[in-house]
Amino acid sequence: MADGADSFLRQRDRAGQLAAWGRLDVALSEFRRFEAEGRTQEAIAGYEGLAKAWAHGSQLLRAIVACKALTRLEPAHTRTQALIAGLYARHAEGPGELTSAEVEALLDRENPALSVPLFSLLDRDAFVALLDAVEVRTCATGQTVVREGEQGASMVFMVEGRADIVRTLEDGSRQAGPSVVEGGAFGELTLLAEGPRPAGLVAAVPSVLLELTRERLLQVSGRHPLLMRVVEAFCRRRAVDNLLRTHPMFSLLPYEQQRVVAREFRLQRVEAGTTLLTAGATGDAVYLLLRGRCTPYHVHPDGHETPYPVLREGDVLGEISLLLDKPVTAMVRADVPCLLLRLDRSACERHIFSQPGMRDALMRIGAERLRRTARVLAERSLPEGDSSV
Structure with a gap:
């Protein structure tokens, strides 16, 4: 003994x-x-x-x-x-479940270098349930972790190692994007909306990951509703941060103002066939397409439609109408169920257009977008006067 x-x-x-x-x-x-x-x-x-x-x-x-x-x-x-x-885990701060707004406020205070928000925003019971729900995966160098184009319904956390994000370009060539490194996550939006993976993930070195499937998430969130609110806040924040960093409409803002704008974005789900933008109407929001596919199209006087290039995940729509203060000139319709980020016109007016010099800078961006669209329209032989969405 x-x-x-x-x-x-x-x-x-x-x-x-x-x-x-x-x-x-x-x-x-x-x-x-x-x-x-x-x-x-x-x-x-x-x-x-x-x-x-x-x-x-x-x-x-x-x-x-x-x-x-x-x-x-x-x-x-x-x-x-x-x-x-x-x-x-988060220690209880008063009775009752946290609201979505309270989850957002907690997320603002999180230090991503010291925590994993998807876990650390949970109370103890939900934390343990999520710990039980995740599964460990090990991958050898060159092994596909996530396959581009497959029906995705899980996210992964990189525990140890490194994996490269890969995409297939229109010409069929493969493009290696940024890497997912230790502490990073990939595929979180598939927890909210299933659909084909827009990119793949390939292990660059031997790697250990934790995987959370949508099926397990739904099982756990049935007992712990807070988990789904935390997942939605986590996904929204990650998507917003990427948009603010990369899109010229937002990247010109000072960092402090970006954080203010970040709180205004809302997740929106729409069914297939939903019209997001209506030609002739005043644009009321900017959208970032997170999951799904939309088609902008021109409606001719005789009623037939001519489509523009399809909008895919990561594309922004509706900003030109707001930037130039013009009516929307193309219809945009969801081809499949979609998940989007939405920023209302009023938020743009308060936090973006009111900044010194921003409207002039954004007008130049909008004018350049219109010129590029005019070239596309000329190639498609559409009537003069059309513009982008």
Whole structure:
């Protein structure tokens, strides 16, 4: 009995040493060897030691991976999940469930360098439920993590390693985009709306990931509704931050003003066939297409339609009408169910157009967009006077 206790303590000490090295794959491989040799209790002690060491060392994702290995061998184990939740979950701040606005306010205060918002905004019970719902994936160099074009319904967190985002261009060539590195996430929008993956993910080095599927999310959020509100806030914030960083209508703003504008965006779901912009009407919002596909089209006097190039995920629509204060000149219709970010005209007026020099700069951007659209229209032989959406 004493020998067993000594061995248990030795493996917990060894786990602490391995965790200090920071290499997840090396640490896990040692205790997998114990599993293969039938030394199950020593493996359990090792995994528990890793989970605790990484949890106390501000490495939440690594701690979760070690905890998943532990509960695989000891399904009734609960103390390590409780420990991790006690360190990272949000402590209750008053009675009742958080509203979406309260979740947004908490997200504003999160430091992404020190936390994983999808976990750390949850209360303890929801945190443990999410920990149980995620699954560990390991990928070799060159292995496809997510395949472009497949029906996506899961997101991944990069725990250790690196994976490259890849897209197929119109000419059929492959383009490698930015990499997902440790602590990064990919595919979160598929948790809110299923559809073909607009990009793939390929492991650049041996990698360990955590995966959350839409199916598991719906199961857990049925018991913990807060989780879905946190997921929506997390997805909205990530999409807004990317838009503010890359689109000239927003990237010209000072950082402090960008953060103010970020709070004004809202997620909007529409069904296939929904008209988002109506020709001749005053534009009432800017939209970012997150999931789905839309077609702008010109309606001729005789009623027949001529389509423009299809709008795909990542495209912005409606901004020209606001920038130039002109009626919308093309209809835009959702081809499939879509998920969008919407920023109302009133928010644009308050936070963007009111900034010194912004309207003139944006007018120049709008004029250039109109010139490019005019060239497209000329190629399609549409009547003179049409413009972009």
